[in-house]
Amino acid sequence: MTATVKTDTDSGAPWSPDELTERLRAVSAERYHDRHPFNVRMHEGTLTRAELRRWIANRFHYQRHIPVKDALILAKFDDPALRRGWSRRIRDHDGERAGEGGIERWLRLGEAAGIAREELLDTARVLPGVRLAVDGYVNFCRLRPALDAVAASLTELSAPDLMRTRIAAFEKHYPWIETEGLTYFRGRVGQGGRDGQEALGLVRAWARTREQQERAVAALAFKCDVLWSLLDAVDGAGAGANGVSRGASGAAGEGVGHA
């Protein structure tokens, strides 16, 4: 006997692709990290320099693992066209050659904020909660079927709006970060939109049964939790965490007040 009461509107029948899309968008609207208190403070302009540096340094750990998880997804595809399309994501982050690509741009963001690249590259400084969140995402993509892993990337549908808000907030409230440093975010407005649409097309095509559709929705909710947990860890870390709030924030007379 099942405890689940089925109603007419929940017959267990597959949703239409548009209904699936609606449900995916509803998850993002409710759980995407643009609403996290740390992001809200970032956009309001009330983060201290130490907090912003801590975010940049810890978020780098996420950035550098994106091509790793994309390589794990790539290995699940047996279709050359799919691999060709998805491999572009890895090149976006790693660049065609040394000194190019998203990871390099994030390192430059760090430098524009006064963080040495060696400090960003030193994984020993990453906050434990950030490490766990990133491991969680990479392992999810390693272990789950392609549908789940691709659906988890659908947070990118919400990313372009967040990038626009972030660029405006940085320019307005954090002018001490050289504007060159924002190149990463500017690039992601287009890349994130394109990647998100591409992934949505795949999920709509692949998730045919109700079970698959519910898995896709759950994967996106999980990914929202990854991003949320990452910010929880950054938000909850006090002075001295990650080293960044110690040394790199040391410029005198900034009126930072507290870490």
Ligand SMILES: O=C(O)c1cc(C(=O)O)c2c(n1)C(=O)C(=O)c1cc(C(=O)O)[nH]c1-2
């Ligand atoms: O700064 C952000 O808020 C943000 C969010 C997300 C996202 O929504 O997953 C990504 C990125 N940035 C990003 O830069 C990025 O390359 C990226 C790749 C992915 C993904 O899951 O494949 N998400 C994101």
